[in-house]
Amino acid sequence: MKHTDIQTLASRVEGPVLLPEDEGYDEERTGANLAVRHEPEVIVGAARAEDVQEAVRFAAERGLAVAVQCTGHGHAAAARGGVLVTTGRMTGVEVDPDRRTVSVGAGVRFEQVIPATAPHGLAPLNGSAPHVGVVSYVLGGGVGLLVRTYGYASDRVRGLELVTADGELRRVTADGEPDLYWAVVGGRDNFGIVTRLEMDLVPVSRVYGGGFFYDARAAPGVLNAYVRWAEDMPRQMNSSVALIPVPDDPEVPEPMRGRHVYHVRIAYTGSAEEGERLVAPLREAGPVLVEALRDMPYAESASIHDEPPVPVPFQRETALLREVDDDVLRTLLEHAGPRAPVPCVVELRHLGGAAAEPSEHPNSVAHRDAPYLLSVVTLLFGITAEDTRPLYEKIFEALAPVSSGARLTFLGFGANAGEDRVRAAYAPADLERLTRLKTVHDPQNLFRLNHNIPPATTGAASAS
Ligand SMILES: Cc1cc2nc3c(=O)[nH]c(=O)nc-3n(C[C@H](O)[C@H](O)[C@H](O)COP(=O)(O)OP(=O)(O)OC[C@H]3O[C@@H](n4cnc5c(N)ncnc54)[C@H](O)[C@@H]3O)c2cc1C
Numbered sequence: 001m002k003h004t005d006i007q008t009l010a011s012r013v014e015g016p017v018l019l020p021e022d023e024g025y026d027e028e029r030t031g032a033n034l035a036v037r038h039e040p041e042v043i044v045g046a047a048r049a050e051d052v053q054e055a056v057r058f059a060a061e062r063g064l065a066v067a068v069q070c071t072g073h074g075h076a077a078a079a080r081g082g083v084l085v086t087t088g089r090m091t092g093v094e095v096d097p098d099r100r101t102v103s104v105g106a107g108v109r110f111e112q113v114i115p116a117t118a119p120h121g122l123a124p125l126n127g128s129a130p131h132v133g134v135v136s137y138v139l140g141g142g143v144g145l146l147v148r149t150y151g152y153a154s155d156r157v158r159g160l161e162l163v164t165a166d167g168e169l170r171r172v173t174a175d176g177e178p179d180l181y182w183a184v185v186g187g188r189d190n191f192g193i194v195t196r197l198e199m200d201l202v203p204v205s206r207v208y209g210g211g212f213f214y215d216a217r218a219a220p221g222v223l224n225a226y227v228r229w230a231e232d233m234p235r236q237m238n239s240s241v242a243l244i245p246v247p248d249d250p251e252v253p254e255p256m257r258g259r260h261v262y263h264v265r266i267a268y269t270g271s272a273e274e275g276e277r278l279v280a281p282l283r284e285a286g287p288v289l290v291e292a293l294r295d296m297p298y299a300e301s302a303s304i305h306d307e308p309p310v311p312v313p314f315q316r317e318t319a320l321l322r323e324v325d326d327d328v329l330r331t332l333l334e335h336a337g338p339r340a341p342v343p344c345v346v347e348l349r350h351l352g353g354a355a356a357e358p359s360e361h362p363n364s365v366a367h368r369d370a371p372y373l374l375s376v377v378t379l380l381f382g383i384t385a386e387d388t389r390p391l392y393e394k395i396f397e398a399l400a401p402v403s404s405g406a407r408l409t410f411l412g413f414g415a416n417a418g419e420d421r422v423r424a425a426y427a428p429a430d431l432e433r434l435t436r437l438k439t440v441h442d443p444q445n446l447f448r449l450n451h452n453i454p455p456a457t458t459g460a461a462s463a464s
Contacts, residue, residue: 001041001062012054015047015089028086031072032131035313035380036413038067038075038449040084046106047089049161049169049195056193057167059083060446067449068193070107070133072311074140074409076417076451085193087133092196095120101158103198108134111302111309118299122201125153127409128240128265128305135197139188140408141365141425143373145267145301146204148235148353154185155359156200164192165442174361183437186364186426188408190434190453191441208268208275209304210293212282216243216260216338219286223329226264227348229281235353237278238267240305242347243337255289260338262286265304266293313380317392318410319403319424320370324348328402332374335395342378342388349373364434366427367405374399375410385414392416408451422451 010017018025019042028045029038041064044055059066065082069075090105093112097120102113110126113134117123125144127137138153159173162184170192174181184191214222226241233239241264248258264282268275272295279293296303321328336344352371359365376395378388396403406424411417423431431453438445439455448454 005058006042009042009044009054009058013044013046013051015045015051016043018043018045029069029084030311031069031075032311033072033075033314033413034311035315035385036072036075036078038069038079038084039081040067040079041081043084043086045086045089046195049163052085052087052106052163052193052195053167053169055083055085056163056165056446060165060167060444063444065449066193066446068189070136071109071131073132074136075413076411077413077449079449082449087135087193090195095122095201097122100201100203101198102201103196104134106135106193106195106197110134110137114299117201118205118297121203121205123204123298124199124201125150125156128302129307129309130302131309135194136188137409138197138199139185139194141186142409143349143351143355143407145304146202146207146238146269147349147351147355148238149269150202151354151357152359152365153199154363154365155361157181157185157361157363158198158200160184160194160198161196162192162194165444165446169195178362179437180441182362182364183434183441186366186408186430187434187438187453189447189450190438192447204269204298206295206297207301208270208272208293208295209266209301210291210296211263211265211304212279212285212288212293213256213290214262214264214286215255215289216262219262222262222264222285223333223348224326225285226262226282227324227329229285230350233278233350234270236268236270237275238269238350240265240347240349242345243333244345245338245343261289267301267304314377315380315385315388315392315414315416316375316377316410316412317396317416318373318375318406319396319399320351320367320405320407321348321372321374321399321402322370322404323402324372328399331398332395335391335398336376340391342383342391344391345377347375347377349375364426364430366425366430367407370404373407373410385412385416389415411451417451419452422453425451
């Protein structure tokens with residue numbers, strides 16, 4: 001890459017252009033998952049849509065792959081060479097309380113949206129951790145805290161601005177460009193880089209939420225009890241259960257320290273009184289270590305899962321499950337429970353309700369009929385992603401008979417983001433249509449450093 005080319009690029013963009021030897025390169029490329037670090041030839045720290053256009057044109061002219069990073073929580077693959085576009089400077093949040101919409105720049109995280117919508121009694125359909133990026137979560141079919149009550153945020157995308165592989169900035173809506181809209185909402189950056197997204201909000205200002213913690217050894221029946229309980233719940237009841245190996249660390253308060261604990265999480269949109277009544281049977285699941293439930297402003301709902309916004313190295317894997325019976329739970333505990341060879345956080349999220357309904361504006365988010373989403377996460381302290389492979393393979397092979405697919409936002413990286421895993425995120429006919437549209441909009445597979453849908457013409461491309 002010629003120095004003069006870089007100088008020309010830098011003169012055209014407002015944000016920084018960074019090479020590996022530049023101060024700031026390391027900080028700019030480092031995302032929240034410390035196990036996957038991009039090593040691009042050049043980084044464009046985009047400050048506006050035109051910067052993204054310049055970066056994409058620069059890459060396309062040289063046949064370089066383009067990666068995009070907001071927070072770096074959800075990489076599929078690390079760039080080795082190529083161009084990395086970072087979006088953290090594109091932070092505009094515009095709320096329209098009359099239309100009940102919010103428009104966000106590509107770098108916006110939910111923790112910036114929630115305080116802006118709350119004063120209007122409105123909320124976005126965010127996930128459990130508000131420090132993830134809005135665009136990637138929404139376009140990946142993100143599973144929200146209130147998914148059973150209100151369905152997917154993906155289904156509420158009004159429109160977006162997209163820089164396609166030809167460097168053009170397009171306004172994409174369900175009516176204006178129905179094919180591209182259908183593909184991007186679900187197919188994410190396979191079709192371009194989104195610079196702005198507008199979506200509908202929901203009229204939520206409070207929830208009855210929190211959870212129960214149990215010592216897994218003293219309360220071995222929690223998973224079974226939770227699943228039996230969840231089956232009878234109305235769609236206003238959103239919940240999940242996680243089995244968490246809590247570190248034996250003096251900074252962790254008793255009584256959780258050093259134990260495997262079950263954490264049942266609740267976000268109920270009905271009244272606090274009714275919520276209290278509905279969760280009461282969960283006290284019978286076993287001795288409760290800690291109970292923390294309250295009527296809370298929605299702006300405090302991050303406390304329900306309480307996931308710390310600290311960068312850590314992690315791998316993850318996921319499956320949508322068409323049924324969760326005693327055999328499935330036994331399999332999960334056998335492989336990923338307290339005796340697992342590598343520590344795992346195992347989580348089951350209850351779907352159904354509005355999550356099972358089709359979108360008013362068709363998109364490519366699939367597998368809506370699955371009643372549960374399983375995710376397994378391992379913190380890679382003293383181990384590598386490779387060390388998790390044998391265990392993950394065992395778990396997911398054992399669950400294959402009841403798996404109906406995967407959700408893009410929960411897929412991991414490397415081997416856990418391979419062709420078969422991406423295929424699992426889509427309905428077969430949808431994948432064929434996505435491949436046809438990819439062939440039209442990105443025939444060179446410029447956008448391939450992701451959960452990739454290769455175009456029909458090139459087959460699977462290399463990672464850089
Ligand atoms: C603690 C924690 C809690 C989570 N909770 C949930 C949850 O409740 N529900 C859920 O569904 N998911 C959840 N996730 C997963 C999360 O939604 C995904 O990892 C998501 O992809 C993260 O997006 P990001 O922008 O923060 O990460 P990034 O790594 O920056 O982005 C991930 C990928 O999205 C694509 N992308 C990013 N920006 C753009 C853009 N502007 N245009 C097009 N494509 C883009 C790129 O392929 C990029 O590699 C959670 C993750 C963590 C770490």
